Amino acid sequence: MLGKSICGQVEKVQFQPFSTILSGCGAVRHFFAEETVGSARLSTIMAASHPAHAPHSTASVASIAEARTALLKRAARDAMDYLEGVHARSVVPTAKAVAALSALRGPLPPGPTSPEAVLHLLDTYGSPGTVANGGGRYFGFVNGGCVPAAHAAAWLASAWDQNAAFFVQSPTAITLEEIALDWVRELFRLPQGTGGAVVTGATMANFSALAAARHALLARAGWDVEADGLFGAPEITVVVGEEVHPSLLKALGLLGLGRKRVVRVPVDGQGRMRADALPHLDAQTILCLQAGNVNTGAFDPAAAICPAARSAEAWIHVDGAFGLWATASPEYRKLTKGFELADSWATDGHKWPNIGYDCGIALVKDPDALRAAMSIRASYLAVGNLREPTDYNPELSRRARGVELWAGLRSLGRSGMAEIVERTCSHAWRFAAGLKAAGFQVLNDVVLNQVLVSFGTPEMTLATIARLQAEGTCWCGSTVWQGQTAMRISVSSWATTTEDVDLSLAAMLKAAQA
C-alpha cells in the first residue's frame, strides 16, 4: 500500500503482488521489491512477458481483457486515493516530491515495461508532484476544479476513446457535443441558430471565433481569405480594450491579423473599455469586448457599446473566458447585459463550470462563417448531411470533450451553474472583507470572483505571496494591476468551502506578518 503523509508525499511504497491479480493470465513473470521512493528507481520491477503490453503476442483475448480490467481497477483506486487526499494535502507539491520526478526521466527503455509498472511510476512519482487544484484552496490563474459528473464522464470517455471529428466516427460524442453547445447557448441567452465548437480552451475559442470574423469581413469585401490568404487582402481593423487578455492577441497573431496591429481603447480603473473613447467602427472592423477581466473581473460596458457597433456593422467578438457564465446567475446576470448582441463569443468549460481540463467553447451567431473558416474536404473524409464537428473546429482528429461538457452541465443544471457562480463570488467577497479588516488594500471593486490585494510595497506583496506559496495551505499568484503589484485571488472551484476561505485567509494574514 502507498503510505502518504498529509501533504501527499509518498514515503514508502510496498508493491502489490500484481502477479496475484494477474494469475491465470498466461506467462506473467513479475518481480517486486519494497523501495523507499526517491532513493532508487523502480528498475526492480520487471515484466518478462505480459499480455496487456504485448497484445500482438499469443495471449488470448480473454487474458488481455482480464489484465486490462485489473489495470483499470488499480488506476481507479489510485485516482480515488488521490482525490480523497487532495483536499487535505498541501496545495503545492513538496520540494522533495518535485525533485523525485527525476525518477521518471531516463532514456526510452529498449523494450516494454509492464502497464502496472508504468502506472505505479505515475502514481508513485507523478501524484505527489501535482498541484492540488482539485482541492478547494487553489486560487491561481482562473483555474476551476472538476465536478464529479464531468470527472466520471472523462473516465468513461477515455475508455470509449472516440475520435470526435465526424458523426460516423462517434454518434455518441457528436450528439453530446451538439446538446452541450446548445445548453451553453441557452445559458448565455444567445440567439437561436448560434453554432459553435468545443475546443481546448478560451485561447482556441478566441482563435476559432476570430477566424469566423476574419472570413465574414473579408468575404463582404469580396476576398476569399481561406483560399488566398492575407497578402493583398482588404484591410481589417481590430479594436481591443487596453486590458485585452494576451490570449486574444495571440489568436490575432495566429490569424495573421497581428498582435500589435490593433487599435487599443483606453480603459477605466477597473479595466473596462471606455465607451466614450471608441474609435470609428465600420463593416471592416472587428471589435473585441471582454466579459470578465482576468485581474479585476470587470466587464466591458457591452450595453453601451454594442447597439452602435451593430449599427456600424462591425463584427463584435466577446472574450468571456469565465465572465460569460455569470449569465447563469439571476444575481450576477446584469453584468453580462448587452453581450448577447455580439456576433461571436469565446468561453471556457474548464473555468467556472468546472468541467475539467481541457474544454473551451467558441460560439458564432452565423455558424456558416465558422464553417467557411474551418472545413476541409478530401475524398476519404466521408461526410453526410449532419453537423460534422470538424467543419467548425481547427482540428481534424480530436478528443471527445463534449462528453464531459454534457455530463458536467447535465449534473449542475441551471441552478447548479448559478450556484457555483454565486458561491465563488461570495467567497471572493469574504476574502476581500477579511483582508480589508486586517488593514490591507483591496485594489479592485469586487464584482465577481476576482480579488486583488496589496500587502504594502511591491516587495512586501511579493514576499507575502512567496511565503504563502511555500507554506502550502493555499495558492495565489501575483500580478501588476495598473502599475500596482498585487496578489490575485481567483475563486473558481466548485470545491471551495467557507472553511477553505477562512483557512486561506488565516494563512495569508500570517504570511503578511512574517
Ligand SMILES: Cc1ncc(COP(=O)(O)O)c(C=O)c1O
Ligand atoms: C479573459 C480571458 N481570456 C482568455 C483566457 C485564456 O484561456 P485558456 O487558458 O483557457 O486558453 C483567459 C485565461 O484566464 C482569460 O481570463
